[in-house]
Amino acid sequence: MKICVVGAGAIGGFLAGRLALAGHDVSVVARGAHLEAIRRDGLKLVDQHGEATPALRVRAESAVRCDALGAQDLVVLALKSHQIADVAPHLEALYAVRTPVITLQNGIPWWYFHAHGGPLAGRRLESVDPGGRIAGHIDPQRVIGSVAHKGAELAAPGVVRHIVTAADRFPLGEPDGSSGERVLALSDVFARAGVAAPVTPDIRTEKWFKLWGNVVWNPVCALTQATVTDLYHLPVARQLGVTLMLEMRDLARRLGVEIPGTPEQRLSRALEVGAARPSMLQDVQAGRPIEIEALLGALVELADLTSTPVPSIRAVYACARLLDTVLRERNVRLDGRIDAAVEPS
Numbered sequence: 514m515k516i517c518v519v520g521a522g523a524i525g526g527f528l529a530g531r532l533a534l535a536g537h538d539v540s541v542v543a544r545g546a547h548l549e550a551i552r553r554d555g556l557k558l559v560d561q562h563g564e565a566t567p568a569l570r571v572r573a574e575s576a577v578r579c580d581a582l583g584a585q586d587l588v589v590l591a592l593k594s595h596q597i598a599d600v601a602p603h604l605e606a607l608y609a610v611r612t613p614v615i616t617l618q619n620g621i622p623w624w625y626f627h628a629h630g631g632p633l634a635g636r637r638l639e640s641v642d643p644g645g646r647i648a649g650h651i652d653p654q655r656v657i658g659s660v661a662h663k664g665a666e667l668a669a670p671g672v673v674r675h676i677v678t679a680a681d682r683f684p685l686g687e688p689d690g691s692s693g694e695r696v697l698a699l700s701d702v703f704a705r706a707g708v709a710a711p712v713t714p715d716i717r718t719e720k721w722f723k724l725w726g727n728v729v730w731n732p733v734c735a736l737t738q739a740t741v742t743d744l745y746h747l748p749v750a751r752q753l754g755v756t757l758m759l760e761m762r763d764l765a766r767r768l769g770v771e772i773p774g775t776p777e778q779r780l781s782r783a784l785e786v787g788a789a790r791p792s793m794l795q796d797v798q799a800g801r802p803i804e805i806e807a808l809l810g811a812l813v814e815l816a817d818l819t820s821t822p823v824p825s826i827r828a829v830y831a832c833a834r835l836l837d838t839v840l841r842e843r844n845v846r847l848d849g850r851i852d853a854a855v856e857p858s
Contacts, residue, residue: 514586514702517542517607519600521551521573523665523792524617525591526673528683528708530556530568535706540572540582542600548573550671559668561676576600584609587699590651593792594618594641594807601650613695614655615685619731619792620724620807621815625717627653628689631769633818640810657696658686658716660723664786666795676786682709686716721765721772726779727808728761728826729754731793732833735803738847740790741783753825754780760823764812767819793833797840798847805833 514537518529521541533539533556543551555569574581576599585607592600597618604614616622623642626633642648662682665675683703687696692712703710713719730741733753737744744750758776765772783789796803809830816823839845 514538515584516540516587516589517579517582517585518589518591519576519604519607520590520592520596521547521556522591522667523673523675524661524663525589526556526667527558527663527665527675528589528591529571530558530566530673531706531708532702533568533571534566537702537706539568539570540574540585542576542579542582543573544575546670547667548575550669554671557672559672559674561674576603579603580606582607585612587702588612588614588655590614590616590618592618593804594620594622595802595804597623597651598643598646601647605650608655611695612655613657613699614651615657615659615699617659617661617683618807619661619727619804620720621811622658622720622807623647624653624656624658624688625720625811627656628687629717633768636818638811638814640806640814653688656688657699658688658720659683659710660716660719662723664789678785682711684713684716684719685710686713686719688716690714690716718770718772721761721770722774724808725758725761725772725776726782727791728812728829729757729780730783730791731804731808732829733757734791735793735797736829736832736836738794738798740788741786742788745780745783751780756825757829760821760826761812764816764819764821764823767821768815797836800840800845802841803833803837805830805837809833 516532516537517540518525519542521529521543529539529541551573555567556571558566588607626636637645662680665673668674685696685700696712700710700712733744755776762772793803812826813830
């Protein structure tokens with residue numbers, strides 16, 4: 514297959530490497546030193562044991578040069594949610610008539626109410642797609658949702674470090690819940706590349722389950738510079754996490770979603786991954802914009818739409834927005850020195 518991975522950071526780079534090693538014609542859209550390193554040396558995947566696997570035959574272009582890559586059989590969209598709107602207009606050059614787009618973003622996706630059913634069907638969430646800039650360039654009919662349950666980081670330009678666990682998986686799901694030919698075929702493509710990608714009839718519950726952890730780990734760790742185990746071992750911080758998760762569970766139920774498990778079970782995942790830095794903390798320490806709206810702002814918008822009280826989520830959202838403003842306007846960088854740098858899934 515001819516596959517383009519848009520956003521070849523930690524997760525996108527891992528998938529691009531695995532798909533290329535499986536023999537697919539893989540290209541990536543990247544930028545800066547990472548783009549130049551892939552052009553020069555290809556991608557290198559390094560696991561937790563230090564075993565390096567080079568994927569040399571990967572073509573790399575910038576977003577504005579998508580037209581040089583031509584139409585694809587599959588586009589994997591691995592950008593963070595707040596990066597998509599600026600890149601979306603360039604992606605049209607990658608589409609053939611039936612090209613599907615697998616979306617891997619954390620949090621509530623811009624296509625959430627596409628093929629949803631119920632009173633909110635078709636509604637656009639302003640928090641994650643302001644002005645409809647994304648939906649105007651990515652037809653929701655192309656979308657196949659996914660969730661990355663995988664620990665990885667961009668260790669250096671062209672180098673992705675990842676942790677291999679039995680829980681690694683990238684579930685795939687059509688927004689309408691169907692299990693048609695295209696999603697089954699893509700699940701098989703991923704499986705043959707050594708990437709578990711089971712088809713699910715309920716991709717939205719998968720999204721909520723991933724976010725159930727991220728609503729705690731990402732903003733609280735970014736605001737405090739704590740690792741996930743720091744948070745877990747301090748009772749008052751762990752209780753804040755439980756409170757956020759209970760509010761989120763109530764909100765999900767208003768939308769017909771039952772998140773499996775308990776807050777305590779989900780938070781205990783920190784004990785399995787160790788002193789990990791969630792992606793939002795990594796971004797704060799690297800001086801990058803942080804992914805607030807899909808993880809928090811969308812929950813606030815959904816709470817307003819469903820008249821659900823979420824006072825703690827609102828408070829954490831306000832603090833995260835303030836942190837992002839200070840970092841951008843004062844050009845501040847908080848350079849943490851912590852060994853582990855992959856987030857729990």
